[in-house]
Amino acid sequence: MPLNPADYQVLAKFVNETSGKMRVYLECLGDELVLSPGHEVELLARPSNGLLPLTINYVEGGVQIYAERDIDPDWHIKFRGKLYSAGRPSETRLAELE
Numbered sequence: 001m002p003l004n005p006a007d008y009q010v011l012a013k014f015v016n017e018t019s020g021k022m023r024v025y026l027e028c029l030g031d032e033l034v035l036s037p038g039h040e041v042e043l044l045a046r047p048s049n050g051l052l053p054l055t056i057n058y059v060e061g062g063v064q065i066y067a068e069r070d071i072d073p074d075w076h077i078k079f080r081g082k083l084y085s086a087g088r089p090s091e092t093r094l095a096e097l098e
Helices: none
Strands: 010-015 022-026 031-035 040-045 055-059 063-066 077-079 082-084 092-093
Touching: 031 040
Parallel strands: 022 063, 031 092
Antiparallel strands: 010 040, 022 031, 040 077, 055 063, 077 082
């Protein structure tokens, strides 16, 4: 069954305005997004208890995202109008989705 974007809420929008790659680390589970220069992506998740508020830590080369209490949120991204599961199995390189 195709993913329905209406089932997910937009939590953040990331734009890589640098000349290098930017990484968005999802939790501590090794899931990450890799944005090339100029890429723009929305981070979504299926609503759940313990998802919000998010904690965003700035780290070298990107940001790290933590849900409030949800151990493994159903992370997804919207890139160029399409919805994708994020970071599975370990990283999602947006350049490969173009």
